Amino acid sequence: MILQNKIKKTINSFPFTAIIGQDEMKLALILNVIDPKIGGVMIMGDRGTGKSTTIRAIADLLPQIEIIKDDPFNSNPIDFKKENESNEKLKISTEYIKTPMIDLPLGATEDRVCGTIDIEKALTEGKKAFEPGLLAKANRGLLYVDEVNLLDDHLVDILLDSAASGWNTVEREGISIRHPARFVLIGSGNPEEGELRPQLLDRFGMHAEIKTVKDPILRVKVVKDRISFDMIPDAWTLLYEEQQKKLQNKILEARKLLPTVKIKEDLQIKISEVCSRLDVDGLRGDIVTNRAAIAHAAYHGKTKVTINDIQNVITLCLRHRLRKDPLESIDSGSKVIQIFQEVFEFLD
Structure with a gap:
C-alpha cells in the first residue's frame, strides 16, 4: 500500500498551459467546465494529436470539491442539507476530494456504467443492495469516453440522457434507485473509424475538430516538450505552476461571474x-x-x-x-x- 501511494504521487499530467496549438479543443473544454450545461464536447481528429492528453490535463485545473464523507455519489453537502432542512439535528461529515475524472472503457457494460446489484452483499448478508457504477463516480466531475464513435449506441444514449438530465435511474431485480449524475461528458474519436449517428452527435453541446500540426518547427517543439516532460515531469509541473494557477483562477472567477x-x-x-x-x-x-x-x-x-x-x-x-x-x-x-x-x- 505504501508503495502504491508513492507511485501515485509521482504520476503527473502534462500541464494544460504547456499544450501547443489545438485552440478549438482547449476553448471548448474550458467553456464546458465553466458552464457544464453547455452539454459536453465531442472532439474528432487524427490519431496522436494530443486529444487524451489535453482532456486529462483540464482535470488538473479544476478545484477540489466538498462531498459527504464516504458517499459513493459525491453528493453535495449543501444540496443534502436543503433536502433535509426539516431535520435540524441531522449532522453530516464532509471531506474534500479532487474533481473526479472518470475514463469509460470501450468494453464497459450497461451494469458497469449505470450500477447494478451488489452481489457480495446479497450472498453474505442476504440483502439487496446497489453497487454504484461509473455515472455515480463521475458526478460533479468529468466523464471521458475515448473512441466514443465505437461505443454501442445504446450506451451513448444512456450517457447523453444522464448528462442532459443530471440524473441516473436504475431498475434492477427489485431495486429502484435514482441518484445525481451531473458531469461534463467529453468524447473523442478518429473520423476514419466511423461517425456517430446525427441524432447522437446533435446532443453533444460542442464539436471540436483537431488537425495534425503541419509546421515542422512546431512539430519539433511538441516532440522536445513531450520527451522533456517524460524525463523530468516534476520539473515541468513546477515550471508551469504559475500559469496553471492563473488559468485555474480565471476559470473560477468565470464560474462566479456566469450568472450575471x-x-x-x-x-x-x-x-x-x-x-x-x-x-x-x-x-x-x-x-x-x-x-x-x-x-x-x-x-x-x-x-x-x-x-x-x-x-x-x-x-x-x-x-x-x-x-x-x-x-x-x-x-x-x-x-x-x-x-x-x-x-x-x-x-x-
Missing part, C-alpha cells in the same frame, strides 16, 4: 437567424450557442455578450448539427462562418 452575464435580445435573434439559414433542426443549436457565448464572455471577465464572443463559439456549437451534403465544396465550419458574417454583417 447578459446577452441582448437582438444578438439572440441574430443567432437564431444563423441557425435558421443553416437549416439546423430543433432549437438545441440556438440554446447551446447562447450558453457558450455567455460562458465565453464570463471567461474574459465581461458581463455583456459581444459579437466577438458569438464569433468565437458559433462554429463549435453548430458545425456538427448541419445536414451533410456530399456536393458541398466547403466544410461545415466554413459554411457556419460564412452565414455568420452575412447575418451579423461582419467583415474580415
Whole structure:
C-alpha cells in the first residue's frame, strides 16, 4: 500500500498551459467546465494529436470539491442539507476530494456504467443492495469516453440522457434507485473509424475538430516538450505552476461571474437567424450557442455578450448539427462562418 501511494504521487499530467496549438479543443473544454450545461464536447481528429492528453490535463485545473464523507455519489453537502432542512439535528461529515475524472472503457457494460446489484452483499448478508457504477463516480466531475464513435449506441444514449438530465435511474431485480449524475461528458474519436449517428452527435453541446500540426518547427517543439516532460515531469509541473494557477483562477472567477452575464435580445435573434439559414433542426443549436457565448464572455471577465464572443463559439456549437451534403465544396465550419458574417454583417 505504501508503495502504491508513492507511485501515485509521482504520476503527473502534462500541464494544460504547456499544450501547443489545438485552440478549438482547449476553448471548448474550458467553456464546458465553466458552464457544464453547455452539454459536453465531442472532439474528432487524427490519431496522436494530443486529444487524451489535453482532456486529462483540464482535470488538473479544476478545484477540489466538498462531498459527504464516504458517499459513493459525491453528493453535495449543501444540496443534502436543503433536502433535509426539516431535520435540524441531522449532522453530516464532509471531506474534500479532487474533481473526479472518470475514463469509460470501450468494453464497459450497461451494469458497469449505470450500477447494478451488489452481489457480495446479497450472498453474505442476504440483502439487496446497489453497487454504484461509473455515472455515480463521475458526478460533479468529468466523464471521458475515448473512441466514443465505437461505443454501442445504446450506451451513448444512456450517457447523453444522464448528462442532459443530471440524473441516473436504475431498475434492477427489485431495486429502484435514482441518484445525481451531473458531469461534463467529453468524447473523442478518429473520423476514419466511423461517425456517430446525427441524432447522437446533435446532443453533444460542442464539436471540436483537431488537425495534425503541419509546421515542422512546431512539430519539433511538441516532440522536445513531450520527451522533456517524460524525463523530468516534476520539473515541468513546477515550471508551469504559475500559469496553471492563473488559468485555474480565471476559470473560477468565470464560474462566479456566469450568472450575471447578459446577452441582448437582438444578438439572440441574430443567432437564431444563423441557425435558421443553416437549416439546423430543433432549437438545441440556438440554446447551446447562447450558453457558450455567455460562458465565453464570463471567461474574459465581461458581463455583456459581444459579437466577438458569438464569433468565437458559433462554429463549435453548430458545425456538427448541419445536414451533410456530399456536393458541398466547403466544410461545415466554413459554411457556419460564412452565414455568420452575412447575418451579423461582419467583415474580415
